[in-house]
Amino acid sequence: MKLKNISLLATLALTATGLGAADKPVLDAKMKAAVDKMIAVSFPAGENQDLSRLKQDETIQTCNIYRDNVPEKLAAEITARETKSIKYPADGKLMGDWKKGQKYYTMGFAYRIGTVEPDDPKKDRGGNCYACHAAEPKEVAYGTIGPGLTGYGKLRGAGDDIVKYTYEKIYNSQAFTACSQMPRLGHNGILTPEKIADITAFLVSPESPVNK
Amino acid sequence: MKHLKTGRATLALAALLALPGVGGAQEMVNAEAYRAALQDKFANPGTMVGDRGETLFKTPRGPKNASLEKCDFGLGAGKLAGAYAQLPRYFKDSGKVEDLESRLVTCMIKLQGFSHDEVTRKVFGDQTKNESNTDIEAIAMYVASQSDGMPINPPLKHAKEKEALKMGEALFYTRHGPMDFSCKTCHGEDGKRIRLQELGNYASNRKNAQDTMKTWPTYRVSHGMVRTLQSRMWDCNWQMRLPDLAYGSPASVALISYLSQQAKGVALDLPGMKR
Structure with a gap:
């Protein structure tokens, strides 16, 4: 039940700031076709070039057409579609190991391709969460693009609803906020469900240094 | 002294x-x-890279054994003073809007007889292998430095120049790749950081755009070598986990057109030096 409240609050917050207000498309069909064509010719095929990464799914295409300021009806379609995409760990446990989560929250550099400076494709990857979000108080090298998450579990508790919300938000941020700036880490295959459960524990667990 | x-x-x-x-x-x-x-x-070690670029620029090279001294960067053949400050611009001979580096590619093909592949096969020195700057990086540093102190002022008269600006802006806001990022994700608000690194707001903060653009090409201390705008465009796309953005590609030139217009009016301060 509390989970519903969170979604409702998010919707209200969006409406209050005007972000959810219906807006006109920024990209018309002609301009969108021109941008697509420019991208297609500017990223040529070749060794270690995974061109499938350039493909925009329906959600991100909609975000691009409206420059993230999507009308309410389309926003509802996006959150519904993205919610459906969420997958869970095989064992059903959304609260993993916070110590592993600490590692995956921190780890950044991997998954880069091309021929100039590619990463080893076998390199284990994390979420690079510190790039945008503060977490442990002792870590000063945090970014500020996203909200700080220090004391995340201390503020919210470690109830099932919070655990589920946290897991799902990391798996697919757009299940809650259409065109959220946060990567859809599970949906896009950056993180496995197990790693997301570990990061969830790092944020929520009372034992985690995030909450000390 | x-x-x-x-x-x-x-x-x-x-x-x-x-x-x-x-x-x-x-x-x-x-x-x-x-x-x-x-x-x-x-x-600034970038000065020495530029000196090497000057020698390369003036030395006859390639199948046609010609120097680049007849290359027209927009102000007439061989006129370098202030030319970089007014790029990207439309060039009649290629029928395209070109930035400094795509213009160098055009001149190296047309004047010196190199093939496109020869010119673009290896454009960036690899700092992880302790390499030196490539020839084209050094030449770009030299040509750009001839506009030191001059205001960034690329023309916006030709229809294709206007189109490049419009396309660059559109691309700046286009989200794609496995992280769902656009340029705007990091460079759309004032006072943001990625880890400890401060991020410029190039969408709506003219001063941020000017402070950044006036010092490219730049000597990157952390790389130990000169980096150019084409390298910076490639680098951001690489960090976004996208395939390699091709050197001098329409998307790269469009982005540089957009960023140059955002930074218009500020005096270039070259060679730059950055972290």
Whole structure:
């Protein structure tokens, strides 16, 4: 039940700031076709070039057409579609190991391709969460693009609803906020469900240094 | 005297670089001192890369055994003073809007007889392998430096110049790749950071765009070599986990057109020096 409240609050917050207000498309069909064509010719095929990464799914295409300021009806379609995409760990446990989560929250550099400076494709990857979000108080090298998450579990508790919300938000941020700036880490295959459960524990667990 | 100054500034720089991680207000003060130390042009190794570029520029090379001295960067063949400050621009001979580096590619093919593949096969020196800057990086540094002190002012008259600006802006806001990022994700708001690195807001903060654009090409201290705008465009896309953005591609030129217009009016301060 509390989970519903969170979604409702998010919707209200969006409406209050005007972000959810219906807006006109920024990209018309002609301009969108021109941008697509420019991208297609500017990223040529070749060794270690995974061109499938350039493909925009329906959600991100909609975000691009409206420059993230999507009308309410389309926003509802996006959150519904993205919610459906969420997958869970095989064992059903959304609260993993916070110590592993600490590692995956921190780890950044991997998954880069091309021929100039590619990463080893076998390199284990994390979420690079510190790039945008503060977490442990002792870590000063945090970014500020996203909200700080220090004391995340201390503020919210470690109830099932919070655990589920946290897991799902990391798996697919757009299940809650259409065109959220946060990567859809599970949906896009950056993180496995197990790693997301570990990061969830790092944020929520009372034992985690995030909450000390 | 020059040497003495260079030595002192380099020592100061080394001392700053050796500082352990610090936080809060002290961190900001040190960042400012660090930037001040980078202002000393005599201590900027980018100058030497530009000197090498000058030699390469004036030396007959390629199948046609020609130098680049007849290359027209928009102000007439061989006229370099102020040319970089007015790029990207439309060129009748290629029928395209070109930035400095795509223009160099055109001239190396047309004047010197190189193939496109020969020119673009290896454009960036690899700092992870301790390489030197490539020839085209050095030449770009040389040509750009001839606009030091001149305001960024690319023309916006030709329909294709207007189109490049429009396309560059559209691309700046286009989200794609496995991270769902666009340029705007990191560069759309004032005062943001990625990890400890401050991010410029190039969408709506003219001063941020100017402070950044006036010092490209730049000597990157962390790379130990000169980096150009084409390299920076490739680098951001690489960090976004996208395939390689092709050197001189329409998307790269469109982005540089957009960023140059955002930064219009500021005097270039070259060679730049950055972290």
